[in-house]
Amino acid sequence: NAGVTQTPKFRVLKTGQSMTLLCAQDMNHEYMYWYRQDPGMGLRLIHYSVGEGTTAKGEVPDGYNVSRLKKQNFLLGLESAAPSQTSVYFCASSTSGGSQPQHFGDGTRLSIL
Amino acid sequence: DQQVKQNSPSLSVQEGRISILNCDYTNSMFDYFLWYKKYPAEGPTFLISISSIKDKNEDGRFTVFLNKSAKHLSLHIVPSQPGDSAVYFCAALYQGAQKLVFGQGTRLTINP
Numbered sequence: 464n465a466g467v468t469q470t471p472k473f474r475v476l477k478t479g480q481s482m483t484l485l486c487a488q489d490m491n492h493e494y495m496y497w498y499r500q501d502p503g504m505g506l507r508l509i510h511y512s513v514g515e516g517t518t519a520k521g522e523v524p525d526g527y528n529v530s531r532l533k534k535q536n537f538l539l540g541l542e543s544a545a546p547s548q549t550s551v552y553f554c555a556s557s558t559s560g561g562s563q564p565q566h567f568g569d570g571t572r573l574s575i576l
Numbered sequence: 577d578q579q580v581k582q583n584s585p586s587l588s589v590q591e592g593r594i595s596i597l598n599c600d601y602t603n604s605m606f607d608y609f610l611w612y613k614k615y616p617a618e619g620p621t622f623l624i625s626i627s628s629i630k631d632k633n634e635d636g637r638f639t640v641f642l643n644k645s646a647k648h649l650s651l652h653i654v655p656s657q658p659g660d661s662a663v664y665f666c667a668a669l670y671q672g673a674q675k676l677v678f679g680q681g682t683r684l685t686i687n688p
Binding site: 467508521553566 | 580582606612617618620665669671672674675
């Protein structure tokens with residue numbers, strides 16, 4: 464049972480480089496989310512999607528873009544990485560929004576030098 | 577502005593005793609609350625939830641209590657086991673919202 468799979472697990476970038484984080488879920492969930500976790504800050508929502516072809520901004524969207532071209536995939540892009548984007552990124556999915564529990568991937572640890 | 581606060585970054589409890597993790601919130605519009613548990617190098621996993629129409633929800637060793645007047649909820653684990661050692665996040669949302677608001681997390685350590 465794969466659930467939510469995040470690729471890659473670790474990455475080191477130089478300031479100004481770009482990259483894409485991939486999230487894939489095999490549970491046929493409609494909703495998908497991208498969070499970042501920083502020390503002492505908990506999880507903060509970057510962007511989310513309520514279905515294929517839709518995206519919406521979360522709490523901390525600046526510097527990130529997302530796409531949901533296929534229902535099972537949710538991509539998070541950093542166009543020009545900055546040291547402030549050093550964080551652990553988590554993807555999650557749920558059957559619907561609201562009170563439905565979210566299922567999380569194991570995270571991507573990203574360091575920007 | 578931190579709408580959901582877990583003021584204790586860490587908690588240490590002896591095996592077999594009760595663990596009590598606390599969470600406070602400021603937004604009176606929140607009407608549903610969830611607890612997630614996170615092990616190192618893994619994603620959070622859902623543990624237990626409670627609606628604002630209830631003041632208690634129980635699932636095995638885990639019980640969540642909600643005090644709406646105080647805007648406070650707590651998670652009780654009885655008895656505590658070594659496998660309960662993890663970081664616990666509380667999260668909240670309000671009717672019609674699509675997104676959760678998380679607290680900072682509390683690291684629970686169960687000592688043998």
